[in-house]
Amino acid sequence: MSDYEDGYAAAQNNQGGNYHSSKAAGALLGAGVVGAARLVPLALRLLVETIVAAPFLVLALVVTHPLDFLGSRYSTPRLLCIAAVAYGTLALLYYLKGIAIALRLRGERAGSLLLAGCVVVSVIVPALLLHWLMDYSLPTASLLVSWGVPVAFGLFTYTRYRFTQDFAPTFTLWAYRLGYRAASR
Template identity: 50%
Template sequence: MSDYEDGYEAGRNAPNIRQSYQNGKAIGNGLAVVLGLGFRLVVETLVLAPFLVLGLVLTTNLDFLGPGFGYTRLLSIGALAYGFYALLYLLKGVAIGLRLRGTRHWLLPFTLCLLVACVVPSLLLHLFIVHTVKAAHPVLVWVVPGLFALYTYSRYRFTEDIAPNLVLWAYRRGYHWTVK
């Protein structure tokens, strides 16, 4: 082929090459979004694991909810998990209110909040790592759950006067109960 024909073919195929590049970039961006959302879903599930497990344990022996994991049982697990999540923020409101009053009694609800929200999920993660990865290094078995406990502590912000909108009513109830 002559140089003219090579240039002609390259010019004719240029839109296809550009479109192929754009398609590959769009697929890569879409895959990154899906993986990011999947990772976030796993982390959120681990953060809320104590509440979900508690709801599961409490509904296990309730035969009137139907067999297996039907809609009724899943809704009751979700309702119980939300109730215990709201109870955690009620305790957080009590702890913040007692701390603002200047007493040391705030340490008891604060400790309960830490145990439920930070220690239990990290222990569940520790057990998950130990039982799924047989050849896990001992440092990995304890460092990852420790970092996860720090993450959950930073997420709940137990020493700050703040709560998510979903359970703000429970937090305010606990706060006003102790401040008045």
């Protein structure tokens, strides 16, 4: 074989290799875009649920802060304790919501009072804390911004908890059902 033919065959092999490798890279890029498109809604949902559960996370941080036996600030026992306290208080909220819904369905006024207490603890107090945080960290913010963002946050969290509906998320459904059964007797 001549040098020309060897060079021609090598170039053909190289082009074919580039074509197939670029095709594989395109397929991987496409799979990455599809994977990212699937991960973005999950990440947004996690962010939303974290924002809604933020009052319970802050309460858990306050409760576990003085507990020195849990170790350093980011130790595994402390983080597990924070998660347990946050989940426990969220489950308590849904337990009380279950009682309130059952009482409201029976026509008792105590259900509305209990429901109002749940709304104050999980919607109004966090919105006020957000307002105070914004006033402290952004003193030059307009009145519309310093009250608009907390009110929007309060309305958003209120719609996420669905306080007037017979509903609880899967991870706290057991607590809601216990409260509902306790008030139904």
